[in-house]
Structures are given as structure tokens and as C-alpha cells.
Amino acid sequence: MKTWDIQQMGAQPVIVQGCMRMPELSADAAARVIRCAFDLGVTFFDHATCYGKDGAAETRFGEALPLTGISREEIVLQSKCGLRFEEGLFDWSKENILASVDASLRRLRTDYLDALLLHRPDLLFDPEEVAEAFDQLEKSGKVRYFGVSNLMPLQIELLQKYVRQPLIFNQLQFSLDQSQLIDQALYLNNKTTEYSLMRDGGVLDYCRLHDITVQAWSPLQKGFFKGTFVDDPEFPELNRVLGELAEKYGVSKSAVAVAWILRHPAKMQVILGTMNPEHLADAAAGAGVSLTRKEWYSLYLASGKYLP
Numbered sequence: 150m151k152t153w154d155i156q157q158m159g160a161q162p163v164i165v166q167g168c169m170r171m172p173e174l175s176a177d178a179a180a181r182v183i184r185c186a187f188d189l190g191v192t193f194f195d196h197a198t199c200y201g202k203d204g205a206a207e208t209r210f211g212e213a214l215p216l217t218g219i220s221r222e223e224i225v226l227q228s229k230c231g232l233r234f235e236e237g238l239f240d241w242s243k244e245n246i247l248a249s250v251d252a253s254l255r256r257l258r259t260d261y262l263d264a265l266l267l268h269r270p271d272l273l274f275d276p277e278e279v280a281e282a283f284d285q286l287e288k289s290g291k292v293r294y295f296g297v298s299n300l301m302p303l304q305i306e307l308l309q310k311y312v313r314q315p316l317i318f319n320q321l322q323f324s325l326d327q328s329q330l331i332d333q334a335l336y337l338n339n340k341t342t343e344y345s346l347m348r349d350g351g352v353l354d355y356c357r358l359h360d361i362t363v364q365a366w367s368p369l370q371k372g373f374f375k376g377t378f379v380d381d382p383e384f385p386e387l388n389r390v391l392g393e394l395a396e397k398y399g400v401s402k403s404a405v406a407v408a409w410i411l412r413h414p415a416k417m418q419v420i421l422g423t424m425n426p427e428h429l430a431d432a433a434a435g436a437g438v439s440l441t442r443k444e445w446y447s448l449y450l451a452s453g454k455y456l457p
């Protein structure tokens with residue numbers, strides 16, 4: 150989906166507030182997070198059925214939104230389904246997709262989702278069944294737009310062969326520390342480094358070719374949810390360069406890390422997961438920073454890569 154389409158959805162196109170870490174909050178604290186995001190122009194909220202036990206993140210959000218004075222129509226709500234984490238399985242059956250959307254709508258206290266993504270591939274998925282579910286959801290007005298998360302090009306092609314609606318989002322992990330989406334292109338065919346491994350079937354180029362907007366998840370995390378690399382002594386060189394650029398642009402280091410993702414011409418969205426309104430304001434300021442080519446490469450190198 151091109152940026153103007155996202156604007157048509159009524160959302161600030163660049164920064165998304167992720168709600169994975171919302172289950173621990175009280176309804177009042179969640180309302181503060183939503184209000185702060187909204188006041189910063191961040192009106193796009195990302196959920197999933199598996200965020201918290203029994204969809205606790207969606208439940209908290211549904212309780213909190215009425216406390217903010219913001220109406221449902223002023224925001225964009227996205228959820229993901231297909232990952233039945235607590236039961237240890239993935240499920241893209243028609244029955245589960247339809248039941249998940251109904252449950253999300255109930256918890257979020259709304260009658261439509263702006264976007265529904267399939268969370269992670271169900272190894273047993275039948276694309277025709279998914280197509281039937283999407284048709285039903287579109288026809289009933291329960292879902293406006295559709296997409297996927299953590300999917301490779303051929304899986305998207307297979308789905309898209311049967312699904313009539315365009316798949317407009319692919320949510321993928323991408324950050325200065327977890328930059329596998331772009332590494333392989335640089336180290337192509339080089340057997341001396343792990344960076345040359347093709348791990349995702351060239352999904353970034355595929356998304357660009359097909360106007361699929363990449364939503365970068367965990368943009369500030371090291372590893373897989375191991376804490377943020379910002380100010381982490383394990384990343385001295387990265388933090389040195391982040392600090393220099395933060396000073397130059399008058400923003401925080403997390404804003405520079407966000408700006409690094411946004412500088413990529415794929416026009417990604419960045420999903421920030423902080424539940425601290427100050428951190429959100431700090432990081433979201435990255436949307437206003439335009440890094441030079443040299444600065445972009447200096448951050449990439451400072452994250453531990455080298456030029457082949």
C-alpha cells in the first residue's frame with residue numbers, strides 16, 4: 150500500500166503505536182498511552198489476539214479508549230490473528246479467523262477493524278479457506294483492509310492467488326540490531342559471513358515490487374525482545390554514533406534509530422512498543438529527522454556490519 154492509501158485510512162502514515170505491552174497497564178494508564186500517542190499524531194494502533202492472556206491488550210484498549218475522549222472513527226485499529234500461542238499452535242482456518250475477529254471486535258468495543266493481518270504462517274494453511282474468511286469479513290464490514298505478518302514472498306503469492314483483497318501490509322522485524330531484511334543484499338554470495346544468508350526469500354524487494362507496506366516491529370530491540378540497544382553498554386559504537394546524530398538533530402537516540410528505519414526508501418511504518426508517553430514522544434520525533442546517506446551508512450556500520 151502506498152503512503153497516500155494509509156492516509157486515506159485516516160492515519161498518520163509513519164509511526165504506529167504497538168499494544169503488545171499493554172496488558173500489564175491499568176485502564177487509566179492505557180488511556181494515557183493512547184491519548185499521548187494521539188496528541189503526537191500517532192493514530193494507528195497495532196494489536197493481536199495473542200497479546201496478553203485471553204486478548205488482554207485488546208481488552209485493556211477497549212476499556213481505555215472511552216476514557217480518552219477520542220472517538221473510534223478518529224483512529225485506525227489493526228489486529229492480527231492466527232497465532233494461538235497459549236495452545237501452542239498456529240491456525241488460519243476459516244473458523245478461527247472469523248472467531249478471532251469477532252473476539253477482537255468484542256474486546257476492542259468496536260464493530261470494525263481497519264486492518265486484519267495473519268500473524269505468522271500456519272504450516273497447515275489452506276489459501277482457499279483464508280479467501281472465504283476474508284470475503285465474509287469484508288462483506289460484513291467487519292474488516293476494511295487485509296495483510297500479513299512475518300511472511301515470505303512465495304507464501305504471499307500463494308495466498309494472493311486465492312484471496313481477492315490486496316494484501317497491503319507485511320509486519321516484519323527490522324531494526325539497527327536486527328537488520329536481516331537488508332543485510333543479505335550487501336553480502337550476496339559471500340561465504341565468509343552469516344550476513345550473506347538469504348533468510349526471507351528477498352521479502353523486502355518483493356514488498357516494494359507489490360506495493361506492500363512493511364511495518365517494522367521491535368524497532369529498538371536487540372535480539373528477540375532482549376531489551377533496547379539504546380544506551381546498552383553492549384553496543385558502545387552504535388550508541389556513540391546515535392549520540393552524535395541525536396545531538397546534531399536535537400532529538401533522542403531512539404529518535405535517530407527510528408529515523409534510520411524511515412530513511413529506507415521502502416517507506417516503512419515503524420511500530421513503537423513503549424508504554425511510556427515520554428519515550429513515545431522521544432522516539433516518534435524520529436519521523437521528523439531525515440538522515441543523510443552517509444549518516445545512514447555510518448549507523449549501519451556502527452551496528453556491527455562492515456562494507457564488503
Ligand SMILES: NC(=O)c1ccc[n+]([C@@H]2O[C@H](COP(=O)([O-])OP(=O)(O)OC[C@H]3O[C@@H](n4cnc5c(N)ncnc54)[C@H](OP(=O)(O)O)[C@@H]3O)[C@@H](O)[C@H]2O)c1
Nearest residue numbers: 167168169195366367368369370420421422423424425428
Ligand atoms: N508481528 C509480530 O510478530 C510482532 C512481534 C513483536 C512485536 N510486534 C508489534 O511491534 C510492537 C513493538 O514491539 P516492541 O515493543 O518490541 O518494540 P520496541 O519499540 O523496539 O521496544 C519497546 C520496549 O523498549 C523499551 N524502551 C526502553 N527504553 C526506551 C526508549 N528510550 N524509547 C522507547 N522504548 C524504550 C520499552 O519500555 P518502556 O515501555 O518502559 O518505554 C519497551 O519495553 C508491538 O507492540 C507489537 O504491536 C509484532
